[in-house]
Amino acid sequence: MAKAAKRGEALCPNCREPSPADAVICPACKLTFTQAQRESRQQASAYATEAPKADGKATTVGCIGLVAVVLLLATCIGGDKKDKDAPAATAGAAASPEAAKADAIATYKAVIVATASCDAASSAMSNVMQSGDVVQAYRAADRAEEACLGTGSKIRAIDVPDNLSKEHRTAIEDALEACDTGYVMKWAGARKLKAIIDGDNRPSDLAELQDTTDQMQRAQLLCVGGLVSVATALGATEKDLGIDTKK
Structure with a gap:
């Protein structure tokens, strides 16, 4: 059974074991944290340290603050570099390499647009959760639920480019399916x-919310990793994809 995180620690999103919030690699399962995961763990640790100790609803918000921050800050599609643990796309010959690359980039950016409001x-x-204002937190969660409600439908409406090899088409289909799952989980979490x-x-x-968060994180890593893997295999750069490598 996973231990509770102590002051200055955060749970690993993979094995749920605690480790220093600024760790780069989980000492238990050896997962290399992505930049988004590191930022989330540090913010979660900071919030857990500063959480209010008062009784009542304010304490409720403090108790769930760690999970909420992980849920909401762990991953956004457009902000991270390629996840090194994501499955690599299989190289395959396309009819037009430049057109295939452009289509892969366009698919990635279409997902960014589809998920932006969520x-x-x-x-x-x-x-808002970190402010401790229960009313505003409820309203913010309501807005997030509404914003994320149709995101899965938007993702499912994205067409897989025809100008790709069979291997790359399959990789993008799998990535889009993971994106759909991830954002359904994000809606469910909100x-x-x-x-x-x-x-x-x-x-x-609280356990249900934590489980939903874990599923969302895994799906979004497969989503981002799959889309970026195909694009970079076809020659796209992080600049082409609009990925900020300084984060």
């Missing part, structure tokens, strides 16, 4: 968090 609302919710803020704060509710 990511923005979720990020705003995490900021919905569950809203219920918890409103009083459903039993251990089983």
Whole structure:
């Protein structure tokens, strides 16, 4: 059974074991944390340290703050470099290499556009959560739930480019399926968090939110890793994809 994180620690999103919040590699399962995961762990640790100790609903928000920050800050599609643990795309000859590269870049950017409102609302919710204002936190969670509701449909509406090899088409299809799953989980997480803020704060509710967060993180890593892997295999650079390598 995973241990609880102590002051200055955060849980690994893979094995749920605690380690120093500024760690780069999990000492338990050896997972190399992505930049987004490192930032999330550090912010979660900081919030857990500063969480209010008062009784009542304010304490409820403090108790769930760690999970909420992980849920809402862990991953946004457009912000990270390629995940090194993501499955690599299989190289394959396309009819037109330049057209195939352009199509892979366009697919990645289409996902960014489709998920932007959900990511923005979720990020705003995490900021409000740290304020300890229960009413504003509830409203922010409600906005995030609404913003993320149709994201899966937008992702499913993205066409897989025809101008790709069979291997790359399959890789993009798998990545888009993971994106769909990840954002359905993000919507479910916002919905569950809203219920918890409103009083459903039993251990089983917190465990359900944590499980949803874990599923979302895994799906989004496969989503981002798959799309970026195909694009870079076809010659796209991080600049082409709009990825900030300085983060």
